[in-house]
Amino acid sequence: MDPAVTTARLASGIVIPLIKKLFVRDGPGAGLVDRPVRISGLVSFRGEKRTLSDKDLHKIAAELVRRAVDPVGPGERPVPPDEDETVVRALARTLHCLGDLDMEDVQAVQLGPQALARALQAVEPNATRDLSANATGLYDALLETACLYILHFFTQRSTFVARTLVRHTATLAETVAKTDELLKRVPSRFTQDALFEARYAAHITHKYGMLMIYGIDLTNSPEQWPLDAAYLSLEAGFSRETRHATIRAEPASIRAEHAFHGRDRVLLRGEAGSGKTTLVQWMAVTAARQDRGVLSDGGAPLAPFVGRIPFVLPIRSLTRQDGELPTPEHFLSRIRSPLAGAQPQGWTDRVLAAGRGLILIDGIDETPEKVRERTRRWLQDLLGAYPGNLWLVTSRPSAVRGRWLAAEKFAELSLAPMSRSDVHSFIHRWHNAARSVTDDEEQRELLDAYEASLGAAVRIKQDLARLATNPLMCGLICALHCDRRGYLPHARKELYEAALSMLLSRRDRERDMASPDGVELTEGPKIRLLQRLAYKFILNGKAELDRSHAERIIADTLPGVPVAAAQGDASTIFRHLLLRSGLLREPAVGSIDFIHRTFQDYLGAKAAVEEGDIALLVMRAAETQWEDVIRMAAAHARPQECAQFLLDIARRGDMALSPYRRNQFHLVAAAALEHATELEPRVREEISARTAALIPPKTFAEASDLAAIGAIALELLPGPAGLTDSQCVLTVQTAVLIGGDAAIPLLSEYGDHDYAPVRQLLATAWHRFDTSSYAEGVLAGLTEDDVYFEVTTHEELSVLRTLPSRRRLRVSDGFTSADLSREVRPDSLTHLWLPGTLSPNWFWLSGFPHLNTLTLAPCQDPIDLSSLAAHPALRTVRLMVDQKTTGGEHVTGRVEVVEVPERDLTW
Structure with a gap:
């Protein structure tokens, strides 16, 4: 035992x-x-x-x-x-x-x-x-x-x-006595450090706990909003060198705030406005608050922030004074922190020596190039003296070469452009933040309406969608929309002008930042140089140019811009534009492009108009790459000039030999109408007369031709008011063929149309669009009478559960009975259309107690109907004429088997 x-x-x-x-x-x-x-x-x-x-x-x-x-x-x-x-x-x-x-x-x-x-x-x-x-x-x-x-x-x-x-x-008394004796012998710096760190953490949270958009002086939009409400998690991708240099396999991308998961030194690259400084603020506030809830929610990726003391070190502040970069004891004084004089002697050294620091060095690109190498040596000295801390260095991509800090074991990450879902999330967070800073209930209701209308506008207007690729531009769009009381300008020209003004001059000025390279240019000369560069990009038909080519363009332009020529040669001026304009970038060494293609088209169109190249624009009007240039040229041109420009485009279409080519010119002219700031009625009437024959389309062929033109046709397609049933079908067909999120708001207008074929077309077009966007924008508001909702993918089947219960459902091949039993809500389903081959028996359909009509698509093998006798509510089974079946005798008398023509059951 x-x-x-x-x-x-x-x-x-x-x-x-x-x-x-x-x-x-x-x-x-x-x-x-x-x-x-x-x-x-x-x-x-x-x-x-x-x-x-x-x-x-x-x-x-x-x-x-x-x-x-x-x-x-x-x-x-x-x-x-x-x-x-x-x-x-x-x-x-x-x-x-x-x-x-x-x-x-x-x-x-x-x-x-x-x-x-x-x-x-x-x-x-x-x-x-x-x-x-x-x-x-x-x-x-x-x-x-x-x-x-x-x-x-x-x-x-x-x-x-x-x-x-x-x-x-007795033991406790002895311990207290020994502690008292120890405190008498040892200085009370530990107590002082703890008290100061509490003050410092509160200061960091207060200073960086709000976000600001620079360059916006709008009366009806907030200048700041809470970081918690507005921070948007963005993705960052590892450089190829970093992925190859590390032993473990790095993912293609991570969430930017997880940069320190598995690494303690990070060089983060990002374009102007991509969110680098915002990420620095978020990291500083997260570390200062030591919010265990936030850190635990993030799991292991946020664990490195526990116990860290953040030091936010903008390079422009550290290099404001001549001389050497600061040693740790002068960090706070150099950035002009109000707590600099209160810090205990040697506190920063003790924090860094213990490996408790989070050092956030923001904006390497904001130092003169001659100082940049000195900055790297300063950083190397700090790394050697204080190992074990977390280090983040941010820069615009073109400011420092690749592997600039590779010898110091820095991983390189680059912030990615915002995705479509990021943009909509940002819009929601921005308006949430705006609501949080007002106590006016009426203002909050207005902000609710603004948010809804802006979300729709971003989907409809492709130019807005192309602009909204980073937090800076998304914030600008939100602020402009709010300031204009829920309406964005119909002409992109105003939006671009506000963005250009912010990026070219006011953003740096409001950040109290002197030019690090000694070049001081106002907004006008910068625009003159940049628009000439943009026009050359367009003429060459390229999205990128060699850096040497770009410098030659600036050299040719400088004599006409004497204020710039007086401050340096072409290389110096180009370098200034590259680093400080926020519009240019160097995606690869020696290669230059514009940060937004839309800015390139805007500035290039301005240059073309000012140089009198209207005839060239007319010749290129039907080329896809020139669409935005044509529309922006209409915005920049003077009234008489614009009228002649648009008429020339329309008349060139009249001379085209093929109907397709003719339609292209006419549609481009019609799309450019809305961008003209002033236009004689006769011009508008003459162009509209040409498009009246095309919109709405009268045949499927015309619908196909319109769809081939691309997204610009969406802006011309009408809503259902005043259209016949057939015109509504063809209009919807055109929008469906064009596809994309921009078509969703237009299609949603047809969701409650009385004509069932219009709604059936909408219900069967899901697979041509983003699943969630289409479900939310179109299907959620679709009147379901006599309409089968078509499901072709597992993602659609899953999203279907988030929609209101649907009575009629049509399912394609590729699903099992288990998939449908698990995902389809049984509470209201009355009509189900399935492939005849989906299941060998149909006992599982008893899980849908209200099902009364079953349609089985044709198949070669016989369909066994015997198991349908077990269903309590089934009354009708629709089959193709001559479809082979077995077990029909078991359902006779309870279920009517109806044969229909093959065309009505073909998938």
Whole structure:
């Protein structure tokens, strides 16, 4: 028998009375005497208070053994009967050693039962000399059990608790006294550091807990909003060099705030307005707050922020003064922190030496190039002196070469453009933030309406969607939309002008930042140089140019811009535009492009108009790459110039030999109408007359031609008001063929049309669009009478559950009965259209209790109908004429089998 099983027979009710006999009774009190009372003075078989003889002790041991081995079944005894007595003698001799222990009961309890048993065995090591292996196992188990109850007995004695409290009180008093003495000898810098760090954390949270958009002076939009409400998590991708240099496999991209997960040194590249500084703020505030909820929600990726002290070091502040970059004790003073004078002496050094720092060096590109190398050496010195901290360095991509900090083991990340879902999330967060800073209930309701209309505008207007690729531009769009009380300007020209003004001059000026390269240009000269560069991009038909080519273009333009020519050569001026305009970037070494193609088209169109190249624009009007240029040229041109420009485009279409080419010119002219700031009515009428024959389309061929023109046709397609049923079908068909999010708002206008074929077309077009966007924008508001909702992918099937219950559903191949049983809501489904091959039997359809009509698409093999007899509500089964079936006799009388032409059942 296992000794553990043996000792399990020794219940406390049996053992405790035996154990109590081993010790004398004590009176009340703490048992405090001049000399501590040892266990040897408490036993009842020794000393003056002896009440237990050696024979009695032997009887106690014998009773423990008897209880442990009896009663048991045959073959279950841990030892043979003739060995019981030897175990009893060994146990009695060991228990007798309690009288020899020179320790107090408090000390014994602190030891624990196993250690007490070893202490007793050490007093009488020969007690088990005559025992067999099995007998020794039984002896060990009994001794440890006895020790357990002995210690339990000690804790229940009247004097134990009081004496323990006295002991702990004395120990605590001794510790306090030693601590007081230590504090007298050691300076109180630890206390000072803790108090200062609390103040510093509150300061960081206050200073960086709000976001600001620079360059916007709008009366009805907030200048700042809470970081918590407005921060948007963006993706960042690893450089190829970083992925190849690391031993572990890096993912293609991560969330930017997880940059320190598995790494402690990061160089983050990002274009102007991409969110670099916002990310720095978020990291600083997250570390300062030490919000365990936020850090735990992020899981392991945010764990590195625990216990960190953030230092936000904008390079433009560190290099504002001439001379060397600051040492750690001067970090706060160099960035002009109001707490610089309050920090304890040596505090920054102690933080960094302990590896507790989060050093956020923002904007390497904002230093003069000659200072940049000195900045790298300064950083190298800090890294060598203070290992173990977290280091983030941010820069625009073109400011520092690739692998600039590779020798220092920095991982390189680049912020990615915002995705479509990021843009809509940003719009929601921006308006949430705006709502949080106003107590005016009416204003909050307005912001609700603004948010909804802006979300629709971004989907409809492709120019807005192309602009909204980073937080800066999204913020500008939100602010303009809010300032204009829910309406964005119809002409992109105004939006671009606001963005250009912010990027070219006001953003740096409002950041109190002097030009790091010594070049000071106002907005006008910058635009003149950039628009010439943009026009050359367009003329060359390229999205990128060699840097040397770009510098030659600037050199050719400089004589016409004397204020720029006086401040440097073409290389110097181009470098200034590259780093400070926010419009140019260097995606690869020696290659230059515009940060937004839309800015390039806007500036290039302005240059073309100013240089009088209207005839060239007319010739290129039907080329896809020139669409935006043509529309922006209409915006820049003077009224008479614009009128002639648009008429020339329309008349060039009149001369086209092919209908398709003619339609292209006419549609481009019509799309450019809305961008003209001023236009004679006769011009508008003449162009509209040409497009009237095309919109709305009258045939499927015309719908296909319009769709081939592209997204610009969407801006010309009308809503359902005033159209015939057939025109509505063809208009919807055109928009569906064009596809994309821009078509969704137009299609949503047809969602409640009375003509069922219009709604059926909408219900079957899901697969041509983003699943969630189309479900939310079109299907959620679609009147479902007589319309089957078509599902072709597993993603659509999953999203279907988020929509209001649908009565009619049509499912394509590729699904199983388990998929449908799991994902389709059974509460209201009445009509179901399935492939005939989906399932060998149809018992599972009983899970849809309201199903009354089942349509089975044609298949080659016979369809077994017998299992349909089990369905309680099914009344009609629709099959193709001549479809082979089996088991039809089982449903006769309850279910009507209807044969329909093949054309009505073809998928």
